Amino acid sequence: MSGTTMIVLIVLISVGSGVIYDMYKKHLEFKHRMQNNNSDANKHLAEVNAQVQALKERVQTLETIVTDSSFDVKQEINKL
Structure with missing residues (x-):
């Protein structure tokens, strides 16, 4: 093998190793x-x-209030 071929x-x-190293670094960053x-x-x-769960709980509470047979909307409005 001649000196030129070795160089x-x-x-x-060296260049190939540098390119592979840079590609690996980019992969790790990605x-x-x-x-x-x-x-x-x-x-x-x-x-x-969490927001959906809180909204579900609020809807359940409202459904309970509205479907309660002893609920009187007019009295509640007057209290406000």
């Missing part, structure tokens, strides 16, 4: 960003689920 191979291996996005989405989903 070319060393340069190719993976980290996706995990952050997923955790943000999970937090938002939990907030929405």
